[in-house]
Amino acid sequence: MLNTRYELTHLAALEAESVHIFREVAATAQRPVLLFSAGKDSVVMFHLARKAFWPAPVPFPLMHIDTGHNFEEVIDYRDRVVSETGVRLIVSRVQDDIDAGRVVEQTGPGASRNRLQTAALLRAIRENSFDTVFGGARRDEEKARAKERVFSFRDEFGAWDPRAQRPELWNLYNGRHHKGEHIRIFPLSNWTELDIWQYIAAEEIALPSIYYSHRREVVARDGMLLARTQFLELGPGEKTYTEQVRFRTVGDATCTGCVLSDAVTVHQVIDEVAATRLTERGATRADDRISESGMEDRKKEGYF
Numbered sequence: 642m643l644n645t646r647y648e649l650t651h652l653a654a655l656e657a658e659s660v661h662i663f664r665e666v667a668a669t670a671q672r673p674v675l676l677f678s679a680g681k682d683s684v685v686m687f688h689l690a691r692k693a694f695w696p697a698p699v700p701f702p703l704m705h706i707d708t709g710h711n712f713e714e715v716i717d718y719r720d721r722v723v724s725e726t727g728v729r730l731i732v733s734r735v736q737d738d739i740d741a742g743r744v745v746e747q748t749g750p751g752a753s754r755n756r757l758q759t760a761a762l763l764r765a766i767r768e769n770s771f772d773t774v775f776g777g778a779r780r781d782e783e784k785a786r787a788k789e790r791v792f793s794f795r796d797e798f799g800a801w802d803p804r805a806q807r808p809e810l811w812n813l814y815n816g817r818h819h820k821g822e823h824i825r826i827f828p829l830s831n832w833t834e835l836d837i838w839q840y841i842a843a844e845e846i847a848l849p850s851i852y853y854s855h856r857r858e859v860v861a862r863d864g865m866l867l868a869r870t871q872f873l874e875l876g877p878g879e880k881t882y883t884e885q886v887r888f889r890t891v892g893d894a895t896c897t898g899c900v901l902s903d904a905v906t907v908h909q910v911i912d913e914v915a916a917t918r919l920t921e922r923g924a925t926r927a928d929d930r931i932s933e934s935g936m937e938d939r940k941k942e943g944y945f
Contacts, residue, residue: 648671650835652836652839652840652843652848654690655831655832655836655840656840657941658812658828658831659686659689659693659828659829659832660689660692660693660795661812662791662814662826662828663689663690663693663694663757663775663817663828664693664694665814665913666773666775666816666826667693667694667700669816669921670772670773670816670824671772672701672769672770672771672772673700673771673772673773673774673775674698674702674703674704674731674766674769674771674773674774674775675687675690675701675703675704675706675774675775675824676703676704676705676762676774676775676776677703677704677719677722677730677848678705678706678715678777678891678892679705679715679716679718679719679891680715680723680777680849680890680891680892681835681837681838681848681852681890681891682777682779682829682837683777684722684846684848685777685829685832685837685841685846685866686775686777686828686829687699687703687722687728687839688844689828690775691726698727699726699728700732702728702729702731702846703723703728703729703730703731704729704730704731704733704765704774705719705732705733706733706734706735706758706761706765706889707732707733707734707735707736707738707761708735708754708755708757708758708893709734709735709754709791710753710754710870710872710893710894710895711893711894712796712849712851712868712870712888712894714850715849715851715891717849718847718849718850731765731769733761733762733764733765734761735754735757735760735761736756737859738757738760738761738764743760743764744757744760747873748875748878750874750875750879751862751876752874752895753893753895753896754893754895755892755893755895755896758893759799762799763799766799766823766915771797771823772818772823772824773816773823773824773825773826774823774824774825774826775825775826775827775828776825776826776827777827777829778827778829778830779827779829779831779833779834779837779929780830780831781832781833781834781869781920781924782834782921783805783920788803788806789806789825789827789830790806790807790809790827790828790830791809791814791826791828791830792807792809792814792816792824792825792826793806793814793824793825793826793827794806794807794818794822794824795817795822795823795824795825796822796938797820797821797822799823801825801853822939824885826829826838826876831944832920833909833936834914834920835890835914835915837850838907838910838911838914839911840909841909842907842911849891851887851899852887852888852889852891852893852910853887853904853905853910854885854886854887854903854904854905854909855885855886855887856883856884856885856886857869857884857886857899857908858881858882858883859881859882859883859885859886860873860875860879860880860881860882860886860900861879861932862876862879864917865898866884866886866898866899866900866901867896867897867898867899868894868897868899869884870894870895872894872895873894873895879896884892884901884902885901885902885903886899886900887899887900887902887904888900889921890921
């Protein structure tokens with residue numbers, strides 16, 4: 642008797658789990674939306690969503706929370722994806738909240754609009770009556786994100802309470818909520834940075850060029866290399882110089898660092914990621930260094 646065994650690779654298993662999550666939400670939610678920053682995680686998340694519903698189009702829009710302090714390569718990529726796929730894009734701008742006086746912008750060296758994204762996100766959710774919001778957070782990124790469930794309940798103020806998380810036994814998800822509340826959905830929760838890059842290689846997914854090695858003017862600050870852009874104000878004694886770098890994560894240009902790298906191909910990036918012992922947020926995100934509980938405090942306010 643022929644004995645055949647069918648086993649999924651670890652990437653195929655992760656893909657299947659994410660596809661199941663997308664379809665579960667589409668079957669139960671009324672107004673979902675997918676957060677899309679054009680960073681590698683949101684790019685992979687959108688790729689998975691397209692697979693989940695192919696050959697039909699993705700049945701929900703993308704939403705970008707725009708700080709106004711973006712890398713040009715990332716915005717160009719975002720607009721190209723929208724043009725090529727025909728997906729609807731909603732842009733919620735931090736500048737609108739600043740102009741309306743709902744938030745106050747920091748000034749001076751070290752100032753960032755990153756934290757101000759919370760107001761723009763919650764306003765967009767409220768104005769569009771979204772009841773579920775897909776995000777690209779992974780548990781391996783940071784301690785507060787490691788506490789998240791796949792279906793993360795948010796109250797009427799958009800706040801997250803780590804003590805009010807619902808059990809998710811046997812991949813059974815509970816998305817029930819009252820009007821005004823919503824659920825954050827994290828299809829990539831069980832993926833690692835290495836998984837993401839291996840999947841990008843396997844699926845031949847294009848990314849913004851800043852994820853690969855290039856020459857860039859940088860400034861050293863707090864043990865990080867920050868890109869010298871029009872949005873970054875130099876502090877006393879700070880000087881810029883040029884290095885061969887790439888970005889491991891993408892966010893507000895004022896607080897997203899880069900790393901020294903010669904990796905110009907996806908497989909060279911995989912080799913780098915496999916050898917590193919620092920998470921991408923721990924190594925390259927200045928906004929995560931504000932305090933030991935900085936990310937958790939922001940999530941309780943409604944942050945991603």
